[in-house]
Amino acid sequence: MIKKNIPTLLFFFITLFCQSQIDRTLIPKAGPPPSIEIGDPIEFELENGLKVLLVENHKLPQVTARLILDNKPFPGDEKNGTYSMTSALLGKETKNFKNGKLTQKIDFLGASFSVSAGGAFVNSLSKYFEEVLEMMADAIINAKFSEKEFENERNKIIEIINSNSKSVTQIARRVERVLSFGKNHPSGKYVTEKTINNVNLEDVRVFYKQNLMPNNAYLVIIGDFKAEEVKKLVIKLFKNWKKKTESNKNWNSSPEPNQLKIHFVDVPNAIQSEIVFQNKISLKMNDPDYFPVIIANKILGGAPEDRLEKQLREVKGYTYSARSSLGTSKYTKSRFRAYTSTRFQVTDSAVIVLLKEIKKIREIPVKDEELKNVKIKYAGNFVLNSESPSTIANYALNIKTQDLPLDFYKSYLSNIEKVTKNDILRVAKKYFNIDQGQIVVTGKGSEIKDKLKNIAFDGKLIPLETYNQYGTKIKISN
Numbered sequence: 001m002i003k004k005n006i007p008t009l010l011f012f013f014i015t016l017f018c019q020s021q022i023d024r025t026l027i028p029k030a031g032p033p034p035s036i037e038i039g040d041p042i043e044f045e046l047e048n049g050l051k052v053l054l055v056e057n058h059k060l061p062q063v064t065a066r067l068i069l070d071n072k073p074f075p076g077d078e079k080n081g082t083y084s085m086t087s088a089l090l091g092k093e094t095k096n097f098k099n100g101k102l103t104q105k106i107d108f109l110g111a112s113f114s115v116s117a118g119g120a121f122v123n124s125l126s127k128y129f130e131e132v133l134e135m136m137a138d139a140i141i142n143a144k145f146s147e148k149e150f151e152n153e154r155n156k157i158i159e160i161i162n163s164n165s166k167s168v169t170q171i172a173r174r175v176e177r178v179l180s181f182g183k184n185h186p187s188g189k190y191v192t193e194k195t196i197n198n199v200n201l202e203d204v205r206v207f208y209k210q211n212l213m214p215n216n217a218y219l220v221i222i223g224d225f226k227a228e229e230v231k232k233l234v235i236k237l238f239k240n241w242k243k244k245t246e247s248n249k250n251w252n253s254s255p256e257p258n259q260l261k262i263h264f265v266d267v268p269n270a271i272q273s274e275i276v277f278q279n280k281i282s283l284k285m286n287d288p289d290y291f292p293v294i295i296a297n298k299i300l301g302g303a304p305e306d307r308l309e310k311q312l313r314e315v316k317g318y319t320y321s322a323r324s325s326l327g328t329s330k331y332t333k334s335r336f337r338a339y340t341s342t343r344f345q346v347t348d349s350a351v352i353v354l355l356k357e358i359k360k361i362r363e364i365p366v367k368d369e370e371l372k373n374v375k376i377k378y379a380g381n382f383v384l385n386s387e388s389p390s391t392i393a394n395y396a397l398n399i400k401t402q403d404l405p406l407d408f409y410k411s412y413l414s415n416i417e418k419v420t421k422n423d424i425l426r427v428a429k430k431y432f433n434i435d436q437g438q439i440v441v442t443g444k445g446s447e448i449k450d451k452l453k454n455i456a457f458d459g460k461l462i463p464l465e466t467y468n469q470y471g472t473k474i475k476i477s478n
Contacts, residue, residue, distance in 0.1 A: 041220075041396055042227045048243040049215025052234055053396050055222040057389065063129040063223030064389040065136065068119040070216050070401050072331050075251035076189025081157065081196035082207050087116035088153040089204060095142030102135055115139045117211065123390065126224040130233060133221075137237035143208060150201045158193050168267050169341075171469045172274035172442035175265050178471030179438055180278055180335055182254040187332060190470075213244035218400055220393045253333070256280065257436050262351070262452055262464045266445035273347040273443030276339040277354055279433045283328045285402040291415045292423035293326065293431050298374050299424065300324045300361050300432070301338055307357050308338060318342045318350045326431065330402060336431055344447035348455050351439060355457050362428045365421045379413050 041053035074083055091102060091113070106113040111124035111132045120140055124132040164170040174190050181188030219238070221230055257279075283293065294302075301308040301324025308322035319342045327334030338358060342350045385391050386409075395409045439462070441452060455462050466474045 042231070044231065046214065046235060046239060046241075048239070048241055049213075049217075050238055050241065051218045051400065052231075053218070053220045053400065054225075054227045054230055055220070055392070055396060056225065056227055057222055057392070058224050060389075061126045061224050062123060062389070063126055063221060063225050064121075064123045064393050065129075065133055065219065065221045066119070066121050066390070066393045066397060067136065067140065067217060067219045068397055068401065069117070069212060070218060071118075071211055071213075071246060072249045073186030074189075075186055075249055076184045079195060079198045079203060080189050081191040082199050082203050083117050084157060084191060085150070085153060085196070085199050086204050086207050087118070088157065089145050089149055090117065090143055090208075091115040091139045092149045092153075093144040093146060094138045095144065096138050097135070098144070102139065105135065106132070117207070119217070121390070129223075129225065133233060134237055137241075140212060141238070141241045143212075145201060145204055145208070147201055150204065154196060154199070157191070157196055161191065161193050161196070166267075166269055168270045168272075168274055168442055171265060171267055172276065172440065175263070175442065175467055175469065175471045176276050176278060176337075176438075176440045179263055179440060179467070180254065180280055181333075182252055183471065184251050185253050185332070186249075186251060187334070188254070188471075210244065210247055213246065214238065214241040215243045216246060218397055220396045222389050222393045222396070257438055260434055260437055260439065260457070260462055262439045262441060262455060262462050264445070264449060264452055264464060264466050265440070265442040265469060266449070266466065267442055267469065268444060268446070270442065270444040272341050272343055273350075273441055273448055274339070274341050275347065275350055275354060276337055276440045277358060277434075277437055278335050278337045278440065279437035280333045281326060281336050281431050281433075282333050283326065283431065284330050285328050285398065285408075286404050289427050289430070290328070292419045293427040295371075295374060295378065295416065295419045296361065296424045296428050296431070297324055297326050297336075298378055299366055299370065300357065300428075303374075303377065307361070308340070308354065311353050311357055312340055312342070312350060316346070316349070316353060318346045318353070322354075328402075336433075338432075344444060347441065347443060347448045348451040351441065351452075351455055352457060355434065355439075358432050358434060359458075361424070362432055362434070363425075366424050368421070371419075371421060371424065375416055375419070378416060382413065382416075 041055045043051070043053050045051050093099070094102060097105070103113075109124060109128045109132060111122060111128060113132065113135065114121045115136070120136050122132045122136050177188045178190070183189060219234065221234075283289065298306070300306060301322060304321075306323070308324060312318045312322040313320060319340045322338075322340035324336070324338040326336045338354055340350060340354065386395075398404060399406060399408055441448070453464050466476060468474055
């Protein structure tokens with residue numbers, strides 16, 4: 001029995017000896033940041049201008065296709081909702097599928113399918129992909145619009161509008177956009193029952209004919225397929241999609257604020273206050289500031305353990321959550337936002353904490369340990385998200401539509417790693433702009449308005465203005 005256990009004992013002592021040679025007081029050196037390999041796409045363009053990217057990935061027996069229409073955004077007008085109505089109707093009826101047959105077929109194949117005025121998405125098992133892509137092409141190119149479906153979808157949208165009419169969150173988001181951009185701007189427009197009733201079936205048909213165009217479209221297909229076969233399939237299905245000329249789209253934008261103000265919206269049924277600090281920014285994904293500013297935002301309010309949440313939830317006990325976000329756009333300005341919701345009694349105090357945290361990241365260098373930890377968490381989330389085929393498809397699309405270098409995602413994590421404390425301070429001063437910002441507070445006026453009148457920051461009283469639930473300033477008579 002003893003002889004039989006000699007190999008086991010020998011293995012035990014060797015393992016113990018090796019472990020004893022490791023100095024566990026030393027922190028292991030970090031390896032190089034991983035790179036994300038999305039595959040080099042096979043690219044081609046149809047005569048009608050449709051740009052196609054094919055990426056073979058044989059890890060799973062499935063294929064994902066994403067079509068995006070890279071049109072300029074649409075300004076607001078008296079028929080806001082035309083885009084929404086077109087999106088709601090697309091996929092209902094086509095040249096080859098009527099009365100919900102397309103949806104039934106998709107369900108039968110166990111595929112995912114969506115289509116809108118901005119593009120389409122499909123995902124299916126490899127063996128069904130040819131059928132599913134054919135349905136995508138049919139829904140985009142051969143859409144049919146009936147009066148019956150039009151009325152059904154309009155009623156659904158009106159029902160949603162009415163159900164949201166007293167939602168404090170919906171009111172707050174609408175007013176924030178209007179105050180930042182203006183009602184005519186693509187990012188400031190909103191849909192009401194009146195504007196949706198101004199839309200008729202012919203408006204939808206005209207919108208569809210004018211705006212769904214192949215020469216502004218990108219199609220990315222990634223997954224388990226043979227590129228040459230899929231290339232032939234794409235040409236067959238999309239070659240008859242007619243090329244068009246994009247219409248001019250013009251809009252006005254609200255001027256930049258020159259003074260920090262509180263913009264208050266009274267919602268009598270509110271049970272808590274919605275608080276937002278916002279300022280407009282100009283940021284594109286190919287901007288040199290892109291990586292520093294997304295890390296700066298991550299530190300301030302981009303995750304559950306961010307600075308805003310630590311102060312507003314853990315230290316002060318004012319809220320359950322506090323976040324910040326920033327947008328990118330190649331066509332318009334976007335926004336930096338820091339936001340939370342809180343009870344009436346501490347609304348004014350929460351505003352001050354929010355502003356103090358924004359000021360702090362603009363003026364005090366971030367500590368080495370905090371920056372290091374944020375980078376590690378960001379990298380982990382990025383790698384995890386990159387496992388999804390649909391995410392990889394989005395990466396490929398971004399490279400084309402956002403004018404990014406071909407190695408943008410391969411070098412993504414190394415660019416994150418290069419961000420320094422000085423970078424954080426620099427971009428925070430540039431993009432988190434208190435002096436040209438707006439504080440928007442939406443809540444119950446009888447509980448919070450008097451407190452808002454007395455909020456001071458940096459020794460100055462912050463002026464208060466009042467707005468209705470659609471972003472129109474209310475003149476207060478003396």
